[in-house]
Structure formats: C-alpha cells, structure tokens
Amino acid sequence: MLISCNPDDIEGSMKLVEDLTTNANKYQQQVLEEIMTQNAETEYLRGLLGEELNEESFKKKVPIVDYEDVKPYIERIANDGESFKLISAQPISELLTSSGTSGGQPKRMPTTAEDLDRKTFLYNLLVPVMNKHVEGLDQGKSMYLLFIKSETRTPSGLTARPVLTSYYKSRNFINRPFNRFNVYTSPDETILCSDSKQSMYCQLLCGLIQRDEVLRVGAVFASAFLRAINFLEDYWQELCSNIRTGKLSDWITDTSCRNAVMSIHRQPNLELANLIDSECGAKSWEGIVKRLWPRTKFIDVIVTGSMAQYIPTLEFYSGGLPLVSTMYASSECYFGINLNPLSKPSDVSYTLLPTMAYFEFLPVEKNHEEMVQGASVQCNGDTADLNCLKEEEELGGKTVNLVEVKLGQYYELIVTTFTAGLYRYRVGDILMVTGFYNNAPQFRFIQRRNVVLSIDTDKTSEGDLLNAVTEAKLLIEPLGYLLTEYTSYADTSAIPGHYVLFWELKFRGNTDISMLDSSIMENCCHKVEESLDFVYRRLRSRDKSVGPLEIRVVKHGAFDALMDFFVSQGSSVNQYKTPRCIKSEKAIEILNSMVVRSFFCTKDPFWNLRLEAKRSSIRLVAFVVGFS
Structure with a gap:
C-alpha cells in the first residue's frame, strides 16, 4: 500500500493526514491483508500460515521475534544470495545497517525499492505539517547538516549501509523536487562526500555564506548538531579566513565537494567574515545559533529518548529557538510523525501512520510494588518504573492493535513490514500512549529495551x-x-x-x-x-x-x-x-x-x-x- 504525497499541495496533504488518522483501523486491516497476500509464498510465512491468511491465524501461528530470531534468514541473504521469496516476495535491494549503539549490537535489516518510496512519503508529509505550524518557510533555505557513511558489500553482492546513507544516495533524494520548502544550503556533493571532516567543513561554510537565507537549521539527532557546533568552535577562524579571502582551504581535496562549494563561494566577503569573527570570538557562545543565523525559526533535531539529555546544551546555544522533533523512525521501519512539532521536547508525541506497517503492542507493566515486596520480577534486563514486559506465553499470544491501546499505558512496539521480511518483530522501543489524533493514538518514546x-x-x-x-x-x-x-x-x-x-x-x-x-x-x-x-x-x-x-x-x-x-x-x-x-x-x-x-x-x-x-x-x- 503505497500512498503518495505532494509536499507542495498543503491542503491536500493535510486532508490525507485526516483520512489516515480517522480511518486508522481500516488501513491497518488492509495493510495486514496486503502483507500476508503478497508474501504468502515466502519460505517463512508459507511454513507458518499455509493457506490461512487471516488476522487470527497470523497472530496465533506467527511468533513474536527479535533480531536473533530473524538473523539466520538475513545471513542467508547476505552470504548466499537467497533473497527471492525467502522472507520477502520482492527482491531484497540492500541491507540497512543500524548504528549499533542504541540496543548494543549492530544489525543488518533487509529492504526493497518499495520501502524507499514509503520513506520518501513520510519525508514529503513533513513539509505540510511544518508549514501548518510555522509561516514563511518557503521564503528561505534550510541548513541541514547531513552525512553519509561508506558502504560495504556482502558475500552475495548486496550493498550494506546505514538507512540514511541509503536514502541520501538514492534517486528519491538526488532527484527530489526542489519545492519551495525544501531548499538546502548544502549542495548534494557536500552531503555525499565520504570524508566526514571535509563534509562538515564545507556544509558549515555554505551555511555561513548563505546565513541571511537560512530559516531553519538542524541535523538528524541532537548529538550530530552539537558535534557540528563543537566543530565550528574549532574551525571558525579558518572558516572566517576562507570567507575573507574568497578561497577554500587546501585540505578540502574532494573534487566534487570543492567544485560545489566554489559555485557558492564565488568572492571574498569581508563584512561577513568580520561579523562571524566578532560573534565566535565573543567570551560566551550562548545563543550562537541565533546570532549566526538570525532568521532561523527553529532547530530540527530529534531530542526524544536518549537525545533528551542534550536539551540544556541545545538551549544554551540556540538563543531561545524551538527544538523540533519531526519524525519517529528506525532502520527497521519508518513509523510516524509529530503532528504538533512546536510542542516542548518533554511533550513530544508521535502519531504512527497506519499505512507504514502493521503495528502491534505488548503491554509493559509498572511493578515498583512487586520489587519492594521482594518479588524481583526481571525480564530482558529492565526493572523499576517500566519494569517488565510480560512474555508472549504469559499474554496468551494476544497483542493489542493500534487502535486498541489505552491512554497512559506503556507498550513495546511490534511491527510487521510490507516487503522487508520482518513479521511481528520486536523493535525494542518502549512507548507511552499520550493521546489520540482522531482515531490514531499518539505515543511518547520512553526508552530502549535491553540497554x-x-x-x-x-x-x-x-x-x-x-x-x-x-x-x-x-x-x-x-x-x-x-x-x-x-x-x-x-x-x-x-x-x-x-x-x-x-x-x-x-x-x-x-x-x-x-x-x-x-x-x-x-x-x-x-x-x-x-x-x-x-x-x-x-x-x-x-x-x-x-x-x-x-x-x-x-x-x-x-x-x-x-x-x-x-x-x-x-x-x-x-x-x-x-x-x-x-x-x-x-x-x-x-x-x-x-x-x-x-x-x-x-x-x-x-x-x-x-x-x-x-x-x-x-x-x-x-x-x-x-x-x-
């Protein structure tokens, strides 16, 4: 089920949001039916379901799994090339590597060309949502600091790379329509530069040169944006020198990157260099983002979950700018968006879009009381406030559907993807239901399981x-x-x-x-x-x-x-x-x-x-x- 979104059609896109959230249950049922029908002949599902392609059989016969359960199938794909109809009816196009730092172990997730289009849909939908809450975003540019990681090849010949590298190097990103809300200060060549130091320097230089046009700044995670600020602290004098002379430092040796920067950095700008020198040379860097990019309306970074601890530092540098977390995603699947992006970081909730995957939820119980009484219930490494997930057999094999979750309750997220071959997969995220938008629940990210x-x-x-x-x-x-x-x-x-x-x-x-x-x-x-x-x-x-x-x-x-x-x-x-x-x-x-x-x-x-x-x-x- 692929749904398109024209980011320039603000009214049509918001009507789509209304439809998806109002009819969340209907879309979820259609999603599960399509997943089962499309993948019925895969080795994995055929062995479990046979001809019984219905929700009851799916939940009764398909087990809830984690990465170690599906890893043998992924290894067969990576090493032996057994991609066709092993776990997905569509050919596996590449393997997406997780960061390996949230849950402790790096993972490789299969993906298909269709999955890429689904991710693009979510990115496109963010444009009208932000435009609804912030006026005038079509009158300037975005200074987003984006980076790629070098890729590897598996023995079977598949590319293995991080999900964002996959997206930035894809036709969907490179050939994206340059609508009025999606103009970056960073040329693609600087984003696609494999040397992260050269990429960072050139993106910051381009952002400073175009400072008067910048309306929003950001990176994917708060930590990446703060790393850029630290980099600026170390290199602002050299950046000023480049701006003052109209030249680019000799150590920028990536030809494509260099040419792209020089197409923007055409002449010396003494006034800009002096301004940056004055601001960066000041005793304190408090409010430096607003001082260097005065038209900026917000900082777009993820500040939920483990990123929350960066909020005070971001606030120190931001000069009072709102911190916006726009979307909720992982290497396994893109889940949903923040429909109230200007909410305080502590209040951020994400609305899971019912066409992105089939969602189920395992309840998570508080049991401070049991701990005090000495019943040391332990499960998957977590105790205390969100102590223990009841295992599948304790729940009788039953999970809660998307529209059945209850306000204030904690759940572990379970996903079944369209084409990536993940069926009833434990993502490892603990979420709390904070409200509903129409009939679609909204979730706050609480923590990772097993960290x-x-x-x-x-x-x-x-x-x-x-x-x-x-x-x-x-x-x-x-x-x-x-x-x-x-x-x-x-x-x-x-x-x-x-x-x-x-x-x-x-x-x-x-x-x-x-x-x-x-x-x-x-x-x-x-x-x-x-x-x-x-x-x-x-x-x-x-x-x-x-x-x-x-x-x-x-x-x-x-x-x-x-x-x-x-x-x-x-x-x-x-x-x-x-x-x-x-x-x-x-x-x-x-x-x-x-x-x-x-x-x-x-x-x-x-x-x-x-x-x-x-x-x-x-x-x-x-x-x-x-x-x-």
Whole structure:
C-alpha cells in the first residue's frame, strides 16, 4: 500500500493526514491483508500460515521475534544470495545497517525499492505539517547538516549501509523536487562526500555564506548538531579566513565537494567574515545559533529518548529557538510523525501512520510494588518504573492493535513490514500512549529495551540512568556548568564492581574544569545513586555487593573521539547516538585516557525496606487517584 504525497499541495496533504488518522483501523486491516497476500509464498510465512491468511491465524501461528530470531534468514541473504521469496516476495535491494549503539549490537535489516518510496512519503508529509505550524518557510533555505557513511558489500553482492546513507544516495533524494520548502544550503556533493571532516567543513561554510537565507537549521539527532557546533568552535577562524579571502582551504581535496562549494563561494566577503569573527570570538557562545543565523525559526533535531539529555546544551546555544522533533523512525521501519512539532521536547508525541506497517503492542507493566515486596520480577534486563514486559506465553499470544491501546499505558512496539521480511518483530522501543489524533493514538518514546548497567541482580535501564543523571546535574548547573555528554559502564575489575559514569562538562565562562569542587561532585555521585531504583540502593547500602558509584570527568573532545572510534568500526555519522552504556574495552580506554578528575560517592544511598514499601503505597494511591 503505497500512498503518495505532494509536499507542495498543503491542503491536500493535510486532508490525507485526516483520512489516515480517522480511518486508522481500516488501513491497518488492509495493510495486514496486503502483507500476508503478497508474501504468502515466502519460505517463512508459507511454513507458518499455509493457506490461512487471516488476522487470527497470523497472530496465533506467527511468533513474536527479535533480531536473533530473524538473523539466520538475513545471513542467508547476505552470504548466499537467497533473497527471492525467502522472507520477502520482492527482491531484497540492500541491507540497512543500524548504528549499533542504541540496543548494543549492530544489525543488518533487509529492504526493497518499495520501502524507499514509503520513506520518501513520510519525508514529503513533513513539509505540510511544518508549514501548518510555522509561516514563511518557503521564503528561505534550510541548513541541514547531513552525512553519509561508506558502504560495504556482502558475500552475495548486496550493498550494506546505514538507512540514511541509503536514502541520501538514492534517486528519491538526488532527484527530489526542489519545492519551495525544501531548499538546502548544502549542495548534494557536500552531503555525499565520504570524508566526514571535509563534509562538515564545507556544509558549515555554505551555511555561513548563505546565513541571511537560512530559516531553519538542524541535523538528524541532537548529538550530530552539537558535534557540528563543537566543530565550528574549532574551525571558525579558518572558516572566517576562507570567507575573507574568497578561497577554500587546501585540505578540502574532494573534487566534487570543492567544485560545489566554489559555485557558492564565488568572492571574498569581508563584512561577513568580520561579523562571524566578532560573534565566535565573543567570551560566551550562548545563543550562537541565533546570532549566526538570525532568521532561523527553529532547530530540527530529534531530542526524544536518549537525545533528551542534550536539551540544556541545545538551549544554551540556540538563543531561545524551538527544538523540533519531526519524525519517529528506525532502520527497521519508518513509523510516524509529530503532528504538533512546536510542542516542548518533554511533550513530544508521535502519531504512527497506519499505512507504514502493521503495528502491534505488548503491554509493559509498572511493578515498583512487586520489587519492594521482594518479588524481583526481571525480564530482558529492565526493572523499576517500566519494569517488565510480560512474555508472549504469559499474554496468551494476544497483542493489542493500534487502535486498541489505552491512554497512559506503556507498550513495546511490534511491527510487521510490507516487503522487508520482518513479521511481528520486536523493535525494542518502549512507548507511552499520550493521546489520540482522531482515531490514531499518539505515543511518547520512553526508552530502549535491553540497554542496561548491571553488577549483581541490579538492572539499570537507559531511562533509569537518564533520570538519575538529570537529577544530579541540577547540582552543578547553578554553578555555571553544563553536562554536554555522558556515558557509563559497569566496572567489574575489582570486587565489588561499581558503576562508572563519564561526564564531559562545559563551563559558561572560562573556569578550568580541573578546578571542580570535590564535595559538589561527590554530591553528584550521591544524587545519581539516590535516584536509582530500590534494588540498586539495597545492593549498595545493605548487601554491599555493589561498590560506590564513580564519576570521571573527561576533557573537551573526549566524546568526539569516542564517536570517531565507533564510526571507524562501522557506525554512521548521521545515525550515531552516544551509547549510554559501553562495553567495548577500546572505547573505555579512549575515555579513560582523557579523564581530568575522578570522584566517588562517599556515603551510601538511602535504603529502608519499610519506608520503601510506604513510598510505593503512596505512589500506588496517587496512580489510582490520577486515573479515577
């Protein structure tokens, strides 16, 4: 089911949104029927369904799977070329590689030409949605910093590359209609430059030269945009020199990239160079985005999930510009869009479009109460606030359909794709239902499943860690410090093991971070531990099977070095997200080599069984009252 969208037809596109969301259930049923009919003769579905192509049989006979379940089929496609009718009726055109940093392991996802058209539809639909909320976007350009990653070939001859590299190198992107809402400051040649440093430099140069035309700036993820700001901090003087002389630095050696830049950078501009020099040479870079690109209306970056921790840093640089998260997507499938793009980052919800895939949902249960009573229910590594997904057999094989989800409930997303051969596939994302647009539910991204720290029986999720770090950084922000990046690992080199957090800090003035007050940072360690769950605090305070938490402050550039390492190992610049828990010894070594100071928690976190039970009772009463 391919639906087209003309981004220049604002009225028609918004009517389409109304139709899709009003008739969400009808479209979902059509989608499932089409998927089953089209792929009925594949080896995978034929062996499970036979001739029983209906929803009841599909949910009864097709198991819910994760990547390890489908990996053998993908390996056959990659290594032996068994692509035709193995898992998809359409030929597999390439394999899309995930960043490998969200869920811990890189994955390769099959895709087809039709999938590319479906992704393009979603991108086109974003144009009228943004135009509805922001006026005048047709009167200027977008400075989007976009990058590709070099691709590889599988033994069977298929191309393997990140999903965004696939899109940017596709005919859909290269031959896209240059409608009035979709004009970039970056020439395609700079986006398609495989040298990320040359690409970054040239895209920033083009963006600065065209600063008076820029109406919106952004990147895919918040981390990528902040990496560009850090790059600008390091190279603004050289960029000013290029603008002042009308020349391009000799180290830009990519011919296509160089020629494209020089078609824009035609002559010296002393006035612009002096302006950039004045702004970038100022004591503080607070509000630098608005100062350099004064007509900018918003920053377009994903700031949900693990990207939420970048919000304070983005706000520091933005000069009050709105932070807009427009879409929800993954390597496996593109899911939906934000129909209220100017909402606060904490309120961002995505509407899943019913024609993108067939969606199902596994309920996720809160069970603080069970944890307090000692029933340590554990499942796939997550505990605490969003503790445990009931396994399929516990649910009787039943899942919840798209239009059947309930307000305020948490779910794990399950998708069945049209042509990519993923049937009842666990994406690994935990979502919460925040409302409905017509009959289509809207979801807030909560966290990834299986991203954890663990020393003993403790299981700290990505969401738990983010909440704890958010609480701790409140202690240093009044002193002028910004936490710009963090990650962690479980150090088990000694007994007992302990959590290690790497923090990269930025000071609003010129104070040396090596002058950090020890007592303040030790309090930060304590605040992190106090904010973690009951099990962790019990193991630390009573059982002593987890050692005191440690924060290692690293110097500026440490997380750039970490990203460079992961990119060298196959991650994409576009899709890279700082892993919140790292296990690579080399990655840990890189960060340890850049540690400025180290601090440990000097007192045990609070833990008392009776009071914990009392707290949980209060939370339970508040929850019941809130929904009564």
